Amino acid sequence: xxxxxxxxxxxxxxxxxxxxxxxxxxxxxxxxxxxxxxxxxxxxxxxxxxxxxxxxxxxxxxxxxxxxxxxxxxxxxxxxxxxxxxxxxxxxxxxxxxxxxxxxxxxxxxxxxxxxxxxxxxxxxxxxxxxxxxxxxxxxxxxxxxxxxxxxxxxxxxxxxxxxxxxxxxxxxxxxxxxxxxxxxxxxxxxxxxxxxxxxxxxxxxxxxxxxxxxxxxxxxxxxxxxxxxxxxxxxxxxxxxxxxxxxxxxxxxxxxxxxxxxxxxxxxxxxxxxxxxxxxxxxxxxxxxxxxxxxxxxxxxxxxxxxxxxxxxxxxxxxxxxxxxxxxxxxxxxxxxxxxxxxxxxxxxxxxxxxxxxxxxxxxxxxxxxxxxxxxxxxxxxxxxxxxxxxxxxxxxxxxxxxxxxxxxxxxxxxxxxxxxxxxxxxxxxxxxxxxxxxxxxxxxxxxxxxxx
Amino acid sequence: xxxxxxxxxxxxxxxxxxxxxxxxxxxxxxxxxxxxxxxxxxxxxxxxxxxxxxxxxxxxxxxxxxxxxxxxxxxxxxxxxxxxxxxxxxxxxxxxxxxxxxxxxxxxxxxxxxxxxxxxxxxxxxxxxxxxxxxxxxxxxxxxxxxxxxxxxxxxxxxxxxxxxxxxxxxxxxxxxxxxxxxxxxxxxxxxxxxxxxxxxxxxxxxxxxxxxxxxxxxxxxxxxxxxx
Numbered sequence: 001x002x003x004x005x006x007x008x009x010x011x012x013x014x015x016x017x018x019x020x021x022x023x024x025x026x027x028x029x030x031x032x033x034x035x036x037x038x039x040x041x042x043x044x045x046x047x048x049x050x051x052x053x054x055x056x057x058x059x060x061x062x063x064x065x066x067x068x069x070x071x072x073x074x075x076x077x078x079x080x081x082x083x084x085x086x087x088x089x090x091x092x093x094x095x096x097x098x099x100x101x102x103x104x105x106x107x108x109x110x111x112x113x114x115x116x117x118x119x120x121x122x123x124x125x126x127x128x129x130x131x132x133x134x135x136x137x138x139x140x141x142x143x144x145x146x147x148x149x150x151x152x153x154x155x156x157x158x159x160x161x162x163x164x165x166x167x168x169x170x171x172x173x174x175x176x177x178x179x180x181x182x183x184x185x186x187x188x189x190x191x192x193x194x195x196x197x198x199x200x201x202x203x204x205x206x207x208x209x210x211x212x213x214x215x216x217x218x219x220x221x222x223x224x225x226x227x228x229x230x231x232x233x234x235x236x237x238x239x240x241x242x243x244x245x246x247x248x249x250x251x252x253x254x255x256x257x258x259x260x261x262x263x264x265x266x267x268x269x270x271x272x273x274x275x276x277x278x279x280x281x282x283x284x285x286x287x288x289x290x291x292x293x294x295x296x297x298x299x300x301x302x303x304x305x306x307x308x309x310x311x312x313x314x315x316x317x318x319x320x321x322x323x324x325x326x327x328x329x330x331x332x333x334x335x336x337x338x339x340x341x342x343x344x345x346x347x348x349x350x351x352x353x354x355x356x357x358x359x360x361x362x363x364x365x366x367x368x369x370x371x372x373x374x375x376x377x378x379x380x381x382x383x384x385x386x387x388x389x390x391x392x393x394x395x396x397x398x399x400x401x402x403x404x405x406x407x408x409x410x411x412x413x414x415x416x417x418x419x420x421x422x423x424x425x426x427x428x429x430x431x432x433x434x435x436x437x438x439x440x441x442x443x444x445x446x447x448x449x450x451x452x453x454x
Numbered sequence: 455x456x457x458x459x460x461x462x463x464x465x466x467x468x469x470x471x472x473x474x475x476x477x478x479x480x481x482x483x484x485x486x487x488x489x490x491x492x493x494x495x496x497x498x499x500x501x502x503x504x505x506x507x508x509x510x511x512x513x514x515x516x517x518x519x520x521x522x523x524x525x526x527x528x529x530x531x532x533x534x535x536x537x538x539x540x541x542x543x544x545x546x547x548x549x550x551x552x553x554x555x556x557x558x559x560x561x562x563x564x565x566x567x568x569x570x571x572x573x574x575x576x577x578x579x580x581x582x583x584x585x586x587x588x589x590x591x592x593x594x595x596x597x598x599x600x601x602x603x604x605x606x607x608x609x610x611x612x613x614x615x616x617x618x619x620x621x622x623x624x625x626x627x628x629x630x631x632x633x634x635x636x637x638x639x640x641x642x643x644x645x646x647x648x649x650x651x652x653x654x655x656x657x658x659x660x661x662x663x664x665x666x667x668x669x670x671x672x673x674x675x676x677x678x679x680x681x682x683x
Contacts, residue, residue: 277674284558295539304540319612320638323651348540351640359648 008182015178022170029166033159040155044148048127049111055085055141056109056131064135071096081118081144084126088138099140105130113145125149184213200228236403241290244418245283252279289419296349296426308350310341314375314384317354321362329368332358337377343450345431353427356420357386357446364390364444376449383433383449392444398437424448456572457481459500461491461518462534463509471504474561475568488513492521500529502568507535507546516549523550530571534559540641562675566627573623588624589681591660591668593617602660602668612637613656620669620679629676653677 009015059067074085075097086097094100103114108130116126128142187205194202203224204217259272295301318334325332354373361371365388374385393401402425428435428448438445458475462468463486472482483500485491488509495503495518503522507515519531530553533546538556546554552574553567586593590603598614600607609617615637620628630649635641657669666682 274674301540316638316640320648320652323655324648327651348640355648 009175009178012178012181012185014181015174018170018174018177022167022174025170026163026166029163033162037152037155037159041148041152044151045111045127045145048143048145048148049129052111052127052129052141052143053109055083056129056139059085059139059141060131060133064133067133068096081124083141083143084116085142086140088140090136090138092138095137097140099126099142102130102138102140103128108132116142188213188217195224200224200231233403240403240418245286248279248283248286252276252283255279286419289423293419293423293426296423296430301346301349301430304346305344306347307342308345308347310343310350310375310377310382310384311336313347313350313354314373317351317358318373320355321358325362325371328362328365330362330365331370332362332373333370334373335375337375337382339377341375341377341382343382343431346427349427349430353424353448354384354386356424357384357448360420361386361388361390361444361446364388366390376447381449381451383447385445385447385449387440387443387445389440389443392439392442393437395439401437402435455479455481456501457483457499458568459491459495459498459503459529460484461486461488461503461509461515462506463487464506467506470561471564474565475504478565478568480568487511488515488518492518495522495529496525496527502571503529503531504564504568505531505533505551507533507537507542516546519546519549519551530574532564532567532571534564543641560629560675562627562672563629563631566629566632566676569626570623570628570632573626586618586621588621588679589668591621591679591681593621602662602665605662607659609656609659612652613659616652616656617660617679620677624679624681627672627675627678632676 059070062070068087071085071087074083078084078098081098084098086099087095088102089095092102094102098118099116100119103112103116103126105112105128111127111129113125113127116124118124125145126142127145128140131139131141133139191202191204203221206214206217206221208214255272255275259269264272314334314336318332322332358371358373365371369389371386371388374387376383376385401421403422425435427433431450433448433450436447436449438447456479458480460468460471460475460482462471462484465486468484468486472484475482483494485494486509488511491503491505491509492513494500505515505519509515509518513521515533515535519533522529522531531551532553532555533551534555534557535542535546536557537546543554543556552571555564555567584595586595592601594600595618600609600614600617616633619633619636633653634649653669653671660669661667668679668682670678670680672678
């Protein structure tokens with residue numbers, strides 16, 4: 001079970017994003033609630049004030065006698081003093097009503113609030129207005145606003161508790177998201193660590209839902225596939241180099257040591273030196289060929305591309321190898337294309353590649369065999385085909401022969417460094433050509449063909 | 455005596471070249487940096503210059519070469535460099551080099567190429583009336599006909615080209631690489647054994663039975679066309 005350390009959660013992007021949304025949401029929650037509170041409280045106060053104003057208006061318009069009578073009636077009805085109307089004389093002494101003392105106020109007909117100590121000992125919040133009557137008396141109309149204040153408090157409490165719940169749920173959510181993201185990242189980093197430690201066959205876990213992390217993981221996995229291929233190739237080449245170069249080096253060393261040990265004649269010395277030189281030259285040649293392939297694989301060489309006539313390349317190479325073929329009684333036949341066969345390329349490299357193919361064909365053909373060099377130029381395909389009636393290349397080895405330093409089992413004992421076909425393959429890649437080995441039944445047919453674009 | 459200037463910063467290589475060229479009968483001066491090389495090449499007369507491309511200091515081989523050519527000095531220059539890619543070779547030749555040899559090289563290749571360069575510049579006058587003559591071998595350059603003594607020799611175009619090159623460098627060692635580059639016009643491609651077959655074919659035609667040998671194989675080096683003693 002993957003375990004995410006708690007202190008790592010706050011660093012995850014998911015956690016931070018969740019936190020940020022929580023902050024944003026909290027802020028808008030506060031604003032909304034504040035607005036609602038402000039509007040409701042204001043509305044309720046406004047309604048109270050309206051009622052107070054209406055009372056004052058109706059009372060002040062009544063003749064004093066009727067006013068007194070109605071007040072008396074109101075006071076009797078309003079036993080609980082929900083609206084304690086009171087009449088004071090000009091000096092502020094109560095004449096009639098529940099309130100015993102004129103509360104302080106600064107301005108007639110303006111709403112004010114005060115806490116009324118009721119005779120029964122209760123305290124009530126009262127909203128009131130004072131109106132001067134035409135006979136010099138002061139009329140106080142008030143209303144108990146306890147319920148309104150209670151409502152306000154309820155609202156604020158709801159806001160606070162709702163906010164707290166929101167905060168807790170939001171924080172938990174953020175931690176959960178952070179934990180999940182952390183767990184996923186942990187799985188990814190564990191895979192990557194394993195890969196770094198050398199397990200190149202390992203791949204990053206994907207969920208198949210194509211989300212952001214999945215997409216990156218897929219790309220990284222693709223990169224790893226390519227890397228693995230390259231690594232195995234490099235490893236193969238290194239193994240091959242180690243093997244193929246050790247042999248001539250050992251031979252060289254053995255020869256030199258033998259010469260050193262034995263007292264030899266002048267002539268034997270000369271022979272030993274000659275053999276050593278030949279070995280060293282062979283080694284140099286292998287290195288040169290390796291470097292050459294690297295050089296060819298540098299696609300910057302395409303800068304030197306010119307229009308090349310494949311017919312001429314084929315003819316030159318065939319003509320160059322003709323005496324070698326003739327010496328072995330091999331019939332070397334060249335057939336040019338019926339139509340002009342020009343392509344953008346490097347004449348030197350194409351010539352070398354053709355020579356390598358011909359060299360192989362002659363090397364592996366039986367005496368008195370035949371080899372055909374054919375230039376193909378048809379339906380957007382242009383290229384070169386070399387067919388021989390030698391032993392051919394076994395199906396299983398047809399891919400491997402293009403690897404550097406690879407030598408077929410059957411050819412281990414013929415001269416060569418196993419780089420010829422690798423060089424041809426490099427030239428083919430540079431020219432966007434396809435290099436294929438086919439069975440010519442009997443023999444081998446090698447196609448080096450460029451399918452034209454479009 | 456032929457005087458050759460060697461510009462090479464690697465002391466061991468310079469000594470080896472010096473020894474090889476002295477053995478070959480040349481007088482040799484060695485310089486290990488571009489500035490001094492340029493001064494010497496301008497103030498003295500050399501028959502040929504062997505120039506390394508990568509030199510210490512501000513003036514590299516190509517810089518020396520460009521300055522020399524700009525100063526109107528036409529001494530044949532053979533560039534010797536580890537930079538063997540086609541681009542580099544082309545750049546060396548464009549800068550005014552007369553020949554380009556890639557390290558590692560064989561000394562016989564170096565001396566053979568120097569001989570060829572020197573001869574080209576001395577302008578060997580063995581050519582008369584469009585005829586090349588080496589001993590009793592005559593080559594009609596216009597009609598591309600070859601005779602040895604009275605015996606006409608029928609040659610394929612490529613064989614003729616080989617023979618003409620050999621004859622133009624008669625009594626000189628010509629390496630397989632030189633032959634390949636001159637006759638096939640591709641650059642050196644490691645296929646020396648194929649050239650051997652071509653040469654043995656040519657030799658069968660030139661050196662008939664009972665005739666004295668003219669085409670000589672120089673072991674580990676190449677070939678030479680020599681007039682029979």
